[in-house]
Amino acid sequence: MDPLYQEKVDEIIGRYQGQEGFLIQLLLDLQGELHWIPREVISHLSERLGVPKSQIYRIASFYKAVNLTPVGRHMIQVCMGTACQVRGAQKVLDYAASKLDIGPEETTPDLAFSLRKVNCLGCCSMGPVMTVDGEYHGGVTLEGTEKVLKDLR
Ligand code: FES
Structure with a gap:
């Protein structure tokens, strides 16, 4: 994964450490920082959080505010x-x-x-x-x- 993405993702995960039900907010924060959520970021989130990728995709796809394809600045x-x-x-x-x-x-x-x-x-x-x-x-x-x-x- 792009080291810049990794640093941002880990920093944002750190904000929600120990909290429950934070996945949606975490995805929105990532969207705000990266403008979109690349596949490699979903894989990293899945590993770090122990949440299946399919579950993360399901949540991300539900929210129109979350982009799974590249978005311009x-x-x-x-x-x-x-x-x-x-x-x-x-x-x-x-x-x-x-x-x-x-x-x-x-x-x-x-x-x-x-x-x-x-x-x-x-x-x-x-x-x-x-x-x-x-x-x-x-x-x-x-x-x-x-x-x-x-x-x-
Ligand atoms: S049609 Fe209502 S704002 Fe454009």
């Missing part, structure tokens, strides 16, 4: 709810995809960006809406999308 989410679609969300998504040269649900090879389609974010009157690293942007235009992506590079 910056997460771009475009709302594809009906209200946002009516206001041009598809164009925003297509534009972001073309600028990043990836499709929705993909990550750039340098792990800088991930692009996702999401359902209604609950602020339809601001549509089209996208989130950038969790920050909401409403009334998004193609120019605005370009600026956001440029500022993150």
Whole structure:
């Protein structure tokens, strides 16, 4: 395993030493630190904690916040709810995809960006809406999308 991963994983395991029912929180902490949870990390967790890998995968797969595939340092989410679609969300998504040269649900090879389609974010009157690293942007235009992506590079 990558020594950097091992150090982080062991440090996070140490936070929960002796506590019960901590696996979910531990996975969320790892997600926060590593942005995704590689297979080798699951194997290491299984060994260290004495928990079957299948159980760890089952829990990790259940939570949408936990990524089991590589995720970029910056997460771009475009709302594809009906209200946002009516206001041009598809164009925003297509534009972001073309600028990043990836499709929705993909990550750039340098792990800088991930692009996702999401359902209604609950602020339809601001549509089209996208989130950038969790920050909401409403009334998004193609120019605005370009600026956001440029500022993150
Ligand atoms: S449809 Fe996009 S925020 Fe509701």
